Amino acid sequence: MPCISVASGKGGVGKSIICANLGVALSELGYSVALVDADIEGATLGLLLGYNLEDDATLHDYLSGNATEEEVLKSVSPMLNVVFGSVQLTALMKELNLERLERLTSWLKERHDLVLIDTPPGFEEDTFAAIKASDAVIIILNPDILSVTGALKVRIVAKREGKRILGVVVNKAGHEYDIPTEELEAFLEEEVLAVIKDDPLVRNSLLEGIPLVSSYPDSPASRGIKELAKRVMEKLTQDKSQVSGA
Amino acid sequence: MATIMVVDDEEDILSLIQKILTKEGHTVITARDGKEALEKLKHVKPDLILLDIMMPGMSGYQVCKIIKQSDETSSITVAMLTVKADDEDKIRALEDSRADWYFTKPIDTERFAKSVEWLLKNPPRRG
Numbered sequence: 001m002p003c004i005s006v007a008s009g010k011g012g013v014g015k016s017i018i019c020a021n022l023g024v025a026l027s028e029l030g031y032s033v034a035l036v037d038a039d040i041e042g043a044t045l046g047l048l049l050g051y052n053l054e055d056d057a058t059l060h061d062y063l064s065g066n067a068t069e070e071e072v073l074k075s076v077s078p079m080l081n082v083v084f085g086s087v088q089l090t091a092l093m094k095e096l097n098l099e100r101l102e103r104l105t106s107w108l109k110e111r112h113d114l115v116l117i118d119t120p121p122g123f124e125e126d127t128f129a130a131i132k133a134s135d136a137v138i139i140i141l142n143p144d145i146l147s148v149t150g151a152l153k154v155r156i157v158a159k160r161e162g163k164r165i166l167g168v169v170v171n172k173a174g175h176e177y178d179i180p181t182e183e184l185e186a187f188l189e190e191e192v193l194a195v196i197k198d199d200p201l202v203r204n205s206l207l208e209g210i211p212l213v214s215s216y217p218d219s220p221a222s223r224g225i226k227e228l229a230k231r232v233m234e235k236l237t238q239d240k241s242q243v244s245g246a
Numbered sequence: 247m248a249t250i251m252v253v254d255d256e257e258d259i260l261s262l263i264q265k266i267l268t269k270e271g272h273t274v275i276t277a278r279d280g281k282e283a284l285e286k287l288k289h290v291k292p293d294l295i296l297l298d299i300m301m302p303g304m305s306g307y308q309v310c311k312i313i314k315q316s317d318e319t320s321s322i323t324v325a326m327l328t329v330k331a332d333d334e335d336k337i338r339a340l341e342d343s344r345a346d347w348y349f350t351k352p353i354d355t356e357r358f359a360k361s362v363e364w365l366l367k368n369p370p371r372r373g
Contacts, residue, residue: 146373152333
């Protein structure tokens with residue numbers, strides 16, 4: 001199964017929250033999932049999943065050649081493993097070899113049904129490395145103009161790297177000024193995989209350090225993320241059957 | 247009903263868009279190039295401008311930038327209507343020229359009428 005980069009051109013659209021909760025939702029559907037926090041300068045998966053990192057080895061240790069794949073992979077639940085990123089400033093000062101990310105995702109793919117990379121926002125080397133290390137990209141956006149142009153920029157990078165766009169996810173939706181889903185699909189020429197409501201319970205889950213889909217499974221945003229998980233697997237299964245039928 | 251300015255150097259496009267919009271009850275003002283559009287904007291303030299990109303003289307990018315930089319016209323919703331469909335063109339229009347939306351030709355007439363209603367009612371926010 002592939003490695004998917006969860007990306008957004010613009011920061012603050014809720015990409016990491018979607019990535020973490022998508023990982024949990026997919027694991028609850030019975031798939032073995034590995035999450036990689038490749039947001040080098042803004043790692044948040046530990047916080048979002050309520051995992052206390054302490055002195056655990058992180059992606060930063062792996063990229064600087066100071067830890068193995070086994071050492072950085074942490075089990076969060078029976079079907080969910082995570083490679084966390086360090087939140088320590090000193091970790092950022094280490095010399096990181098971003099090319100090692102591809103080796104890590106290859107290793108993870110052999111051991112999981114699906115690998116999701118929480119990709120840094122913006123367009124620096126770390127973003128390019130994360131997209132390069134993946135097979136496909138899911139773009140997270142909010143229904144506003146600058147978020148949409150950010151999505152176009154991610155698509156330009158993904159195309160350049162020869163990666164497939166699985167679709168886009170509209171997050172923080174449900175306001176009268178939202179760009180309608182059908183307009184987004186026509187403009188981006190991509191499928192909207194899910195529309196996730198702007199949900200105040202997301203904030204509660206952050207404060208509690210428990211993923212939204214676990215703490216508030218019936219909240220509007222949780223329902224959207226679970227729909228996304230199903231749609232992602234449908235698309236990947238279609239791909240697989242097309243490949244085997246070819 | 248709204249007043250909509252359509253700026254395009256192709257007569258066929260102008261008459262097609264005019265037909266769609268007048269059928270919806272809107273008043274349509276046409277202009278064949280950027281210069282004519284900017285001149286007309288000194289006297290009328292439409293609710294929406296549909297703007298081609300590739301025109302003789304000023305490009306749609308330039309015209310949009312001028313409209314969005316002027317205090318008198320910056321609040322008018324501007325949507326590009328063009329055959330240019332590359333991601334780079336869309337980014338340039340929405341970010342650099344500050345257009346409010348972007349349609350690519352050819353258009354589906356039924357869908358286009360709905361899109362125009364959306365832009366008139368709830369033009370998108372920048373961020």
